[in-house]
Amino acid sequence: MLRNKSIFACMCLAFFMATSCIEEYKPILEVKDTGKYVVYGSITDQEEYQTINISTTSNTENPQYVPISGCDVIISDDLGNIFQLEELNPGEYRVWIDQEYLNVGTSYKIDITTPSGIEISSDYDIMPNCADIDSVYYIREDISTTNPDKPIQGIQFYTNFSGSNHHSQYYKYTIEETWEYHARYPKMWLLEGHYFDEIFTEIDPPDYSTYTCWHTKMVPDVFVLSTNNLSENTYSKFPLHYVKSTTEKLAYGYSILIKQNALSEPAYYYWTKIKNNIINDGGLYGKQPELIKGNLYNLTNPNQEVLGYFFASSINTKRTFIETIENLELTYTDMCDEHALAKPALYAVPVYARPAYLICINGFPVYWLGAHCTDCTTLGGTTIKPDFWPIDSKIEY
Numbered sequence: 001m002l003r004n005k006s007i008f009a010c011m012c013l014a015f016f017m018a019t020s021c022i023e024e025y026k027p028i029l030e031v032k033d034t035g036k037y038v039v040y041g042s043i044t045d046q047e048e049y050q051t052i053n054i055s056t057t058s059n060t061e062n063p064q065y066v067p068i069s070g071c072d073v074i075i076s077d078d079l080g081n082i083f084q085l086e087e088l089n090p091g092e093y094r095v096w097i098d099q100e101y102l103n104v105g106t107s108y109k110i111d112i113t114t115p116s117g118i119e120i121s122s123d124y125d126i127m128p129n130c131a132d133i134d135s136v137y138y139i140r141e142d143i144s145t146t147n148p149d150k151p152i153q154g155i156q157f158y159t160n161f162s163g164s165n166h167h168s169q170y171y172k173y174t175i176e177e178t179w180e181y182h183a184r185y186p187k188m189w190l191l192e193g194h195y196f197d198e199i200f201t202e203i204d205p206p207d208y209s210t211y212t213c214w215h216t217k218m219v220p221d222v223f224v225l226s227t228n229n230l231s232e233n234t235y236s237k238f239p240l241h242y243v244k245s246t247t248e249k250l251a252y253g254y255s256i257l258i259k260q261n262a263l264s265e266p267a268y269y270y271w272t273k274i275k276n277n278i279i280n281d282g283g284l285y286g287k288q289p290e291l292i293k294g295n296l297y298n299l300t301n302p303n304q305e306v307l308g309y310f311f312a313s314s315i316n317t318k319r320t321f322i323e324t325i326e327n328l329e330l331t332y333t334d335m336c337d338e339h340a341l342a343k344p345a346l347y348a349v350p351v352y353a354r355p356a357y358l359i360c361i362n363g364f365p366v367y368w369l370g371a372h373c374t375d376c377t378t379l380g381g382t383t384i385k386p387d388f389w390p391i392d393s394k395i396e397y
Contacts (some may be wrong), residue, residue, distance in 0.1 A: 039296050039308040043075055044315050047099040055091050067091020078107040085185055096171045104129045110310045120306055125297040127312035130262035131163030136320045140327055150210035157240040163233035170268035176257040178216040179249040183376040184336040186211050189196040189358040191349055213381030222275040248332045256319045267311035337370030
C-alpha cells in the first residue's frame with residue numbers, strides 16, 4: 001500500500017514539476033521505488049516541435065525533478081520513417097517533423113537509449129481524427145458552500161463539439177489562460193539616495209511602463225471526455241475549468257485557448273486514471289491511488305517499471321475572449337503594500353527599499369510603495385501585449 005502511494009507521489013512530481021501531489025503522510029520509500037524512469041510526451045498532427053521529457057522518480061522526503069541528459073531518442077512510425085530528437089534542455093528532447101509525416105491513421109512509437117545503455121520502448125499509438133470544436137463559452141454560476149448565504153461566485157466554462165463516425169470518440173482538453181492585470185499606481189514620485197543625500201523628484205508625466213501586464217499559464221486540471229457510450233459522436237456543455245470572482249483574472253480582460261486532443265482508446269483510459277488519482281488524492285485515509293501502467297517498457301530490465309505514456313494525437317483549437325461579465329462583482333486583492341509615512345519622515349523608507357516610489361497628497365509624501373504597487377512584472381507577467389489581444393488596455397487612475 002505504501003509503495004503505491006510513494007510511486008504515485010513521485011510520478012505526479014515528474015509530470016507536473018510541483019509538490020501538490022505529495023500526501024500528508026510521508027511513507028518510507030523502498031530503494032526499488034526510487035530511480036524509476038519517467039517518460040512523458042506525444043506526437044501531434046501539428047507541424048511543430050514534438051517534445052519528449054525523460055526523468056527519474058525521487059524520494060518523497062526530498063521531492064525534485066530529476067532529468068536524464070544524454071539520451072538517444074527517436075520517434076518512428078509504422079511506415080518506416082524515423083525521426084531523431086535533440087536535447088534542448090536537461091531531460092527535454094525535441095524534433096521538428098514536417099506536415100507530410102503527421103497523418104491521421106498513422107501509428108507512432110518512441111525508442112530511448114539512456115547514457116547507461118538502458119533501452120526503453122513504447123507501444124505504437126495510432127493518431128486518431130479530431131472533431132472540430134463547435135463552441136467555447138461560459139455561464140455565470142455559483143457554487144454552494146457550508147454557508148448558504150455565501151456561495152462561491154464565478155464563471156464556469158463549457159465546450160461543445162460535433163463529430164462523425166470518422167472522428168475519435170476519446171478526447172483530452174488542455175487550457176491556456178491569459179489575463180490582463182494592472183499595478184495599483186503608475187510611477188509618480190521617486191525617492192533615491194540614502195539619509196544624507198536623498199533626492200525626491202516628481203515623475204511628470206507619470207510613468208505607465210510597468211502599469212499594465214499580461215500573464216499566461218496552463219490550467220493544471222486534467223479534462224477527459226468519451227462519447228463511446230452515446231448514440232452519436234457529439235457532446236454539448238462539457239464542463240471545463242471554473243474561474244472565481246476573487247481573482248483579478250476577470251478584471252480587465254481574460255482569454256482562454258482550448259486545445260482538443262483526439263486520443264486512442266488506450267491513451268484515453270490512461271489519462272482518465274491520471275485524472276481519477278488527482279481527484280481522489282485525499283491524504284492518509286483517502287482512497288488508495290491506483291498504480292497506473294503506461295505503454296512504455298524497459299527492454300534491458302523488464303522487471304523495472306517505466307512510468308508515463310507516449311501517445312499520438314490530432315488537435316483542434318479555439319480561443320475565446322471575455323471583456324466584461326454581467327452580474328459578477330469582483331472581490332480580489334492586488335498585493336500592493338502601502339506603508340504610511342509620518343511627517344516629515346522620508347528617512348523612514350528603509351534602505352533596502354530604495355529607490356522607492358511614493359504617493360503624495362498636495363505634493364507631500366504620505367506612503368512609500370512596495371514593488372507590486374508600481375511594477376506589474378513583479379507578479380510574473382509581461383508588459384508585452386499578446387498579438388491575439390483584441391482590445392486596447394484600460395488605464396484607470
